[in-house]
Amino acid sequence: MIKYIIKRLLLIIPVMFAVSFIVFTVLRLGPVDPAQAYLLNSRIPPTEEALSVTRAELGLDKPFFTQYALWLKGAVQLDFGLSYMTKRDAFGDLMYYFPTTLKVTFLAMIVVIIVSIPLGILGAVKKDSLADKLIKFFSFIGVSTPSFWFGFLLIYVFTLKLNILPPFGLDGISNWIMPILTLGLMSSAINTRITRTSFLEHINNRSVWYLKVNGVQKSTIMGKYVLKNSMLPVITSLGMHFGELIGGAVVVEVLFALPGVGRYVVSSITNHDYPVIQCFMILMTGVFIIVNLIIDIIYVYLNPKIKYGA
Amino acid sequence: MKDKGLIILFSILALIILSALFAPFIAPYSPYEVDITNKFAPVTSSHILGTDHLGRDVFSRIIYGTRMSLISILATIFLVLLFSLIVGSIAGFRGGLFDSILMRICDVFLTFPTFILALFFIGVLGVGLVNVIIAIALTHWAWYARIVRSIVLETKQKNYVTAAKCLGSSRLKIILKHIMPKVLSQVIILATLDLGHMMLHVAGLSFLGLGVQAPTAEWGVMINDAAPYIREHPELMLYPGICIFITVAVFNSIGEKLRDIYEAAQYSRESEI
């Protein structure tokens, strides 16, 4: 087990290396030259002369691999260069906003887990009952609703009509309710389905049948055997949900004016602020990879088939 | 086709497609015709859904919005299928080094969270609907390429393919007659299931101001336009949202029905053998 964890941790290094290379290369392949982007952000007219000065300044006249090596050298020391827009340290800027983004994402993840898993199990255990039908209806609505529109509906109902939740700001817990519900809706709906299907599939398993026919109580079968088995695919899917949530967080932050990376990144994207975009990608992908690693470790821990290499 | 639900779903889909095709004939006004004197007009017989903050006819904008949504989603799925069928089939058929290299490339694409990767590609390509379509296609193709590859690999080993090989069918014939139909049927079902999800991504990017730009008649843009007036005129936001919801829901439901039918057919075929 420890061997496995060390192996997976070491594997992060080449993966992040590949990620950084792709991020760096693809940005260079785009239609907008970094020097031009820099000048546009600095409101300097991009004359030939200004462009060549900027190229020299940013080191863009050097060979491609030298540029990458220099950038990577900085990136390893968490120096991603200065933002073209603000002329401040890109990493520092992002780190100012990043905690809020992480907080929204993780809170939404917790909501997804505590909403979807019990609902999915309830639906499976009481298959075809009224509760199951309502749960299925909830997942149907959830997977088809645009999250930002759902957010607006929440604002309309809870802020404008009922006046019980504040629309903006971060003064207390009540500020977090609507963003987290907005962000978590889709993933909760999807995960409810995954849980329900997985649970139902396992109920029909022969090993369950064997226990039942030899007199094991339904509560033990459901609460122990079916539960643990059906959670395995659900745990794997949580990694995917985390990716959806951290992406959706950008939308939710813009919608509810939360001080996360969202608004900052959207303006970096429209303004071709390459250092910020690069840093953003490395940061988000890094978090995504680490969360998935943790999920994989939990999975292996729970599944002896992999643990004992069968 | 005996399934009643499927008939209803296809009827709604046909309605959506027809309103996209014949938008100029259905819409009573131009979606861009500004009439400031008549802004926020209530529902009347001349403006059946009222007018927006610039006095444009909401119903006409909704109808034209259907076009944008369908075009963007079809273009996206076309690109996804194109990339993935090419990459997946080559990897599956050729195997060896080709396969390893292509699959490693897929792995790298799958390392990124989808929506974040789409943001990145827009950062590279610039803002706009075409770039949003390319970005979303680029973020989804790798999933499909892997699925195509695994279906190709699986089908290659099926007895009937081996039998065809032994009987001397040419390689191309085996691919076209035995393997491609199987790959396509499964991938198209998956794509139908995914259409709605991709459409929500397009709408989300439009909301962030990275996709379709105002004043284009598009549902995401309409929601954004209506946001400042949510207190007084919530209905302006409701209509386009409901349209997105219905379209996504129809695609999701059709995808699920098709999958169930396919799985049932597959199951009965296997149990016969």
Add this chain to the structure above:
Amino acid sequence: MNKKLISINKLSAGTKNHQILHDISFDINECEIVCLLGQSGSGKTMTALSILNMLPVNVMQTSGTILYDDKPFNENMRGSFISMIMQSPASCFDSVFTIGAQFKDILISNNKEYSIERVCSMIEKVELKNPHDILNSYPFQLSGGMLQRVMIAIALSLDSKVIIADEPTSDLDIAGQKEIIDLILKLKNENKSILMITHNLAVAKSCADKIAVMEQGRIVDFFNKTELFAEKRHRYTKELISANNWLYENKWDIDLGENNAEM
């Protein structure tokens, strides 16, 4: 005469538009092995499922009664009165729990004493070595034959009067089959009654006291093992016998009489 443990009387069952079992009647007495013999689809497994009251959702018992020690069915009988040994044991155990955990849950659910010593001695009874290792292993770490023995050990520790064995030998090679049949005969010596389901006449002949031959949902022939070669046997039984003789080169050296079934 021995006590009737299970008495099936005119049992019929089927789906909405298809009758699967027709008027099945037979008894399982104390300390005897009854074999249900027939091809797949003949209804032998459905009969066993009816006895366990575990018919699939779309199949219903349409008429007839089953009495268990003169009492009607109740759920507590599963495990404590009837237990079951299944075929393809690799898929019958849960792969995320150890054998020991499943052994324990089955015993505790039936209010049977669970102690490592008792369980280990049961495992040794079915001729498996290193019982501690077996309890600590996961099903995918053991072979099919070993898992089949574990199932027999579980049935043995449950101390149930009746054991239903559904094709316990079908996944094994011929040496493994013999070992399992020996164990089943051993179960009988421990005062168990066994309902053995098999498609294999040789298996039935080697362990059964009584054989019920099933064809298309009916019991077409029911006899004591000693009467197997009697002339009044049903056509289908004779077909089975002659097929078996042909396959095993007539090593039984049997005269089937004038009404020799055609092959």
